[in-house]
Amino acid sequence: MDKLSVRDDLHRMREELRRRLGAIDADLGVALEKDSEERAIQVENDEVLREMQTEGINQIAAIDAALERLERGTYGQCVKCKAAIGRHRLAAVPYTPFCIECAKSLD
Numbered sequence: 001m002d003k004l005s006v007r008d009d010l011h012r013m014r015e016e017l018r019r020r021l022g023a024i025d026a027d028l029g030v031a032l033e034k035d036s037e038e039r040a041i042q043v044e045n046d047e048v049l050r051e052m053q054t055e056g057i058n059q060i061a062a063i064d065a066a067l068e069r070l071e072r073g074t075y076g077q078c079v080k081c082k083a084a085i086g087r088h089r090l091a092a093v094p095y096t097p098f099c100i101e102c103a104k105s106l107d
């Protein structure tokens with residue numbers, strides 16, 4: 001595993017998420033429409049945006065934690081059972097703290 005390229009990937013993902021969160025913030029900052037029908041749609045959209053916001057914030061926290069593990073030399077190791085996380089799983093979700101087995105048992 002190439003530690004530097006993993007770090008680059010994680011940084012890139014975090015930047016992209018921050019950019020997206022910034023856009024969400026801007027959208028949420030728009031004043032509510034006067035027309036009640038349009039306002040209802042807007043409120044609904046805002047709810048979706050807030051969900052995306054929460055998801056993005058959680059993802060950034062997971063990326064930060066992964067970067068920390070990278071520094072400590074425990075990256076790629078499941079935080080729960082200490083087993084090595086599969087290559088394909090790490091390639092798909094580079095910031096995952098769990099091996100596939102532990103991730104399944106959490107669902």
Ligand SMILES: [Zn+2]
Nearest residue numbers: 078081099102
């Ligand atoms: Zn595990």
